[in-house]
Amino acid sequence: MKTIYYLGALLLLMACANQKVVNLIPDEPSNNPSYWCTWGAQNYAVDSATLQNATWGINGHSQQANNLNEQTVFGENGWADILPEVRKDLIIMFDCGWDVNRDINFDDKRWLLGSLELAEDKFPSCTGTPMERLKKLNQLCIDKGWKGAGIWVAAHPVNYNENKMSRTEIEDYYRERFQWSHEAGITYWKVDYGVHNGKDWYREMLTRLAEEHAPGLWVENCRNGSPLNDYECPWDTKVYHESGEYKRWGNGAVLKKAVNVIGYSHVFRTYDVTVHLSIPTTLDRVAQQLAVSSQKGANDCVINCEDEMYMGAALGCAIGIMRHPRWLHLEGNGYNPLRVDKRMTEVTRAIKWQRIAPPFGVGASEVAMSSNMLADNWTFKEGDTWAYWVINRNVVQKAPGIVARGIDLPKVECDGEPPYVLASRHPNGALAIATLPRIDSLSGHYFPHAHITLDIESSDTLIGVFGKYASLKLTSENLSKKCRVMAQDLAGKVATDITGKVKFRKGSILIPGQLIEETGCSENETDDLSEPGLVLKLEYRAK
Numbered sequence: 001m002k003t004i005y006y007l008g009a010l011l012l013l014m015a016c017a018n019q020k021v022v023n024l025i026p027d028e029p030s031n032n033p034s035y036w037c038t039w040g041a042q043n044y045a046v047d048s049a050t051l052q053n054a055t056w057g058i059n060g061h062s063q064q065a066n067n068l069n070e071q072t073v074f075g076e077n078g079w080a081d082i083l084p085e086v087r088k089d090l091i092i093m094f095d096c097g098w099d100v101n102r103d104i105n106f107d108d109k110r111w112l113l114g115s116l117e118l119a120e121d122k123f124p125s126c127t128g129t130p131m132e133r134l135k136k137l138n139q140l141c142i143d144k145g146w147k148g149a150g151i152w153v154a155a156h157p158v159n160y161n162e163n164k165m166s167r168t169e170i171e172d173y174y175r176e177r178f179q180w181s182h183e184a185g186i187t188y189w190k191v192d193y194g195v196h197n198g199k200d201w202y203r204e205m206l207t208r209l210a211e212e213h214a215p216g217l218w219v220e221n222c223r224n225g226s227p228l229n230d231y232e233c234p235w236d237t238k239v240y241h242e243s244g245e246y247k248r249w250g251n252g253a254v255l256k257k258a259v260n261v262i263g264y265s266h267v268f269r270t271y272d273v274t275v276h277l278s279i280p281t282t283l284d285r286v287a288q289q290l291a292v293s294s295q296k297g298a299n300d301c302v303i304n305c306e307d308e309m310y311m312g313a314a315l316g317c318a319i320g321i322m323r324h325p326r327w328l329h330l331e332g333n334g335y336n337p338l339r340v341d342k343r344m345t346e347v348t349r350a351i352k353w354q355r356i357a358p359p360f361g362v363g364a365s366e367v368a369m370s371s372n373m374l375a376d377n378w379t380f381k382e383g384d385t386w387a388y389w390v391i392n393r394n395v396v397q398k399a400p401g402i403v404a405r406g407i408d409l410p411k412v413e414c415d416g417e418p419p420y421v422l423a424s425r426h427p428n429g430a431l432a433i434a435t436l437p438r439i440d441s442l443s444g445h446y447f448p449h450a451h452i453t454l455d456i457e458s459s460d461t462l463i464g465v466f467g468k469y470a471s472l473k474l475t476s477e478n479l480s481k482k483c484r485v486m487a488q489d490l491a492g493k494v495a496t497d498i499t500g501k502v503k504f505r506k507g508s509i510l511i512p513g514q515l516i517e518e519t520g521c522s523e524n525e526t527d528d529l530s531e532p533g534l535v536l537k538l539e540y541r542a543k
Helices: 003-019 039-043 048-055 061-067 070-074 130-143 167-184 200-215 246-262 278-296 311-315 344-356 513-520
Strands: 035-036 090-094 146-155 188-192 218-222 268-269 303-305 367-368 373-377 392-399 402-406 410-414 419-425 432-436 438-440 444-446 451-455 462-466 471-475 483-489 503-506 510-511 533-542
Touching: 039 048, 039 061, 039 188, 048 061, 070 533, 090 130, 130 146, 130 167, 167 200, 167 510, 188 200, 188 451, 200 218, 200 246, 246 268, 246 278, 278 303, 278 311, 278 367, 278 392, 278 402, 311 344, 311 419, 311 432, 311 462, 344 373, 344 462, 344 533, 432 451, 451 483, 462 513, 471 513, 483 513, 510 513
Parallel strands: 035 090, 090 146, 146 188, 188 218, 218 268, 268 303, 373 438, 402 419, 432 462, 451 471
Antiparallel strands: 367 402, 373 392, 410 451, 419 432, 438 444, 462 533, 471 510, 483 533, 503 510
């Protein structure tokens, strides 16, 4: 009996050895402008005093800027020691503080920012000329396995209050700094927070100079403003209706301004939001900006939807990652309601999907939105947000229930409130679909499970699936039982055959929601809260 047992085991091992391991995800990174930004760590991954300063009201940025240095980023257990599977895909974005020395209070002296010269006292191993310092900073990132360094750029030259510069002199100032970046290998400027912030001539100038003197460098622009659509904000437009709708904000002027900036930008960031209402606030911005911009013809500008991983993956947007596993947790402080510090696998999944379907420009495809606007709401308390003016107020934010780029709107059936549903067809043919959760003050965050139907038209492509479902039905005239269905967690390296676990109907495949969750979360560690994210491949077998 033992002989037969061992012979059977040997034959099984030989059969397994002969099976081809299938990995649906390319190993090579895509050339896209997604990044991990230091700003979240500067606020939430240092100490409780910094965290409370960041979430109990705006007290300036000097303290957070002081937290950005060589030791915190590159030292033992430094911030850069994350995301090993996708570091090579991502830039490290050095946010506010990299170009100002330690213990400088610039909150009432913003002109101290904007030198674009790396602070030597914060980064002591980066010595030499300004270009040489940037080059050494970039190399530190590469040595850690990242794509390289990007830099936050205050929207003015340093000491602008003393140096009254003409536009020609300002151009010369930035021409020199673009040349530094080009020689140093810096490939991204995140332009924000300065005296010329809202001026088109200034931002257009930076885009033009980058193309002339630093080809390949991405210039990110934005429309600075409130973290809530169409609501009061101390430094934003006084024209608001508290509708929660982006297109109504400023009687349409806010959207018009954003679309104008998108017209001359490489990347446009949707800008800051509250954490609790991040999904509807960001989604409405993305949807409206894409819808209007796509009607204006060819434009390669990419939208950056910040820390919304699966929104970016499903709608072809760049991602500005803010989360970090070392974010602190304080009892009674609600700044991190979804515990994104325990959702780092979502980052890996979204960025690996971008190897298959990189972010694409606003002019690449038409945008469709459902007419129904879903409404989320939250009553903010102290510790929930840095937006101190909404404390103890219930705020409503709305977004289209369904958004699609280059593909028909998915069909959604749900008992009760539905999830947000997003879909896209990439210019290279890859498809993506995502569901996103909801929030209200009574239920908190909740994730409705809906029956979703997506017409995939052809079946010879890869499909990214993100979020939770009751079921997902893929429809196409070509679909039949002759089709083999392969599925792989986007954080994993091996695809499995799930053909026997799906249901075939004439012209459709029905994938149970539980199967999506089991497969799409198979790489989650025990305490990982990441939502499902997987890639499907439909293969036709010979008759």
